[in-house]
Amino acid sequence: MNEADALLLQPAHAIAAAVRAGRVSAEAMAEASLARIARSDGLINAFTDLTAARALAGAQALDRRLRAGDPAARALPLPGVPYAVKNLFDIEGLSTLAGSKIERGRPPASGDGPLLRRLDAAGALLVGALNMDEYAYGFTTENSHEGPTRNPRDPTRVAGGSSGGSGAAVAAGQVPISLGSDTNGSIRVPASLCGVFGLKPTFGRLPRNGSYPFVASLDHLGPFARSVPDLALTYDALQGFDAADPGCQPRAIEPTMPALARGREGLRIARLDGYFLDNAGPEARAAVARVAEALGGLNGVELAGAERARAAAFLISNAQGAALHLPDLRSRARDFEPLSRDRFLAGALLPAAWVQQAQRVRRWFALRAAELFREVDVLIAPATPVVAPVIGSEWIDLNGRQLPARPSLGLLTQPISCIGLPVCAAPVWGVHERLPHRPRLPIGVQIIAAPWREDHALRVAHALEQAGVSSAPVAELA
Template sequence: MTTTIRPNGAAEIARAVARGDVSAEDLARAALADIDARDGDINAFTDITRERALAEARAIDRARAEGQQLGPLAGVPYAVKNLYAVAGLPTRAGSKINAAGPRATDDALLIERMRAAGAVLLGALNMGEYAYDFTGENAHYGPSHNPLDTTRMTGGSSGGSAAAVAAGFVPIALGSDTNGSIRVPAAFCGLYGLKPTYGRLPRTGTFPFCDSLDHLGPFARSVADLGLVYDVLQGHDASDPVCARRPVEHVTREIAKGHDGLRIAVATGYFRADAEPGALAALDRAAQALDVSDAIDIPRAAEARASAFLITNAEGSALHLERLRRRPADFDPDTRDRFLAGALLPASWYVAAQRFRRVFEDLMAETFSRYDVILAPATPTSAPLIGQKTISIGGKDVPLRAHMGIYTQPISFVGLPVAAVPVREAAAMPYGIQVIAPPWREDLCLRVAAALEAAGLAKSA
């Protein structure tokens, strides 16, 4: 079959393949050729699954020719952060150490679900070492470059995932988010991202970072595609002990409801104190587009962020302690030193941080008794330059890595669902807005995200 069109969005691709307007194999070959031609400048991919992609695409084309019903992602190319197990590849998790380990014998569960829906896997994507990163830089594989300005960071740790989607290599990609690793790259690269409720999506077959904070989720260039892939990914799995036994709640049909009737507030206080003017202007534009005037000061957010830091350091260092003893020279020095610092934390601090988690959950539950959705900035700045070490916050220069998650960490600390929504003025670099909802209400996140998308806040991205 000869390709007559090359659709861009996941939903558009699946419809075109199902109609026979384009073959899945031709789409896969075109995407692979694009990666070959341009990824040298972007550095999104660490592994290309070329033969697998073509085999999966041919299987889709055969199924269509035989009159079989195709899945909702039939022929859609995608890629995954390289902490997802991909059969035949080492599960790098952004590290040198894992790259020399055994190759995976099975796919991560979410990859199995994507394949069952007809999606075509093109490869594994660059990331910050062991997911402990907000920059998208990697000492072993090089930095991912922001497709909107290749001198700038993608954000991390899912930097390759964001770069692959923003560059147009794939319409969707899978990442992970512990303290902001979907929301920060989505903001820097002008994309939509979804961090579902903690426990919503099973993490089976992925390399962990901080078990009590780790989430998985997708990136896309539209809210419709974000909802489409999220619906495919849902479902309980007993292999992940924190994966909740909840019914699959399809959001695709909910998105069109928009924000009418929802009680929405804009986070103030902590969530405005250290943002640069552009980030605040983006938040104000979003509030204006939704006709939102209510503001709310989320109590004790700074303590939530500090507690998230302690838990991350303690759990991450415990996971990697044996690697730190055996192969300290094979870590990125920045990552190694943060893990070593975490290993020295008193156990009483970790316990206190976990206890405060329940306190903050109760505070957020009270907040959501008054509002359905809260808007907040995703990052205090737009994408910094690759190699930049500090940013200016509140008139002071502070370490960049530690401060890019100041607005995302309090939210993932208690596992709330969040959609990241891009806001961009003309040719300027984008900012991101967090659309935050109560637990298990991803539908509300995506309804408001769709309303912001319809308002045209990111049309130039």
């Protein structure tokens, strides 16, 4: 293994430091990432497109700047770091697939979305686009058009969704960072099941223009990484207002990286009980218990109305998603995945009064959360009710209840998405030591903060990482 191959399995900030110092070239890092994808993606199926020529050309241009001693190039936060994005992000020259068959015939994107431009400006190198559930409507990335993405921790199991390719590519060591989207849990579910870190920022924090929408009032974009500093570094590079997205709020950039060293200092942290423990299986409960223990013991609190908030998120997603796809549902229904098509059709038939009531519940639930955040700064909850199910599973067993697998993986994320709170998903290992007859797989916890306090969530995640409770090692691939 040469130095670039070894560095690819290290955190992004280590890659950036090596490229800045001239120990390894950006071109070598791009080549190492592309070579690992070539070796491993036949098993994982994380990628739908590669952008090799773009990555190599960008790397060569960066290397020339660094050799010339360009101070601006040496100050870049992510020089030579390979990354990939869910295939709902606009990539110049590629059709924005959004996991679908229908979009394959659409013209290629005329330019990159703003988040790609920001990562490129930070020195990162785009190597490709990643698999996902069709139109982001799912939690497993069992895509019938592209094939399922397989979990690098156990390729017989799902990677989660809808950003399954984004989580799997990072877990497999193909790239150290990636981008995904989260409407009802689509960053946090793959992060939990694949054993990586993921960040869903506050609704309105990052611009979403230049990406294929699903539910305009619920969609978020955010990063995946294998360490909390990498997550913070990437998120900080993504921040900034963009007036082209009417949902993006004109807030100043608020860097999170400098605050990580403070850990949990001064933060009031509590554990979410009630709905969030009632819908957690043994591994999820053990993960929360381990986190609570590492944080010095946490009091339990309840967030009233979580079940109703999840129902509201379902109705809003159904209705707004269906409205977006009505023309294709009328003219090309057979080209949808059957499950996506049926859910969209159901959404098109929802009474307007139901959707209006769902928005009222959403507002009511947001007020309950605001009351709770007057008493605490951070809430801990499980990210998924179970570890990754086997591909093709129709049902999961949750404390003796048989629940449909695909929608139920979002049981614990949807209430939080409904009100746009910032959440860091952090993977927890070793729960099999407390549950010796369960599979040795990661499962995530949600670290939930008040609006605009991504720094609080990332600080707690970093404290857990430093304590050895949360980590994201590269998967050992066959």
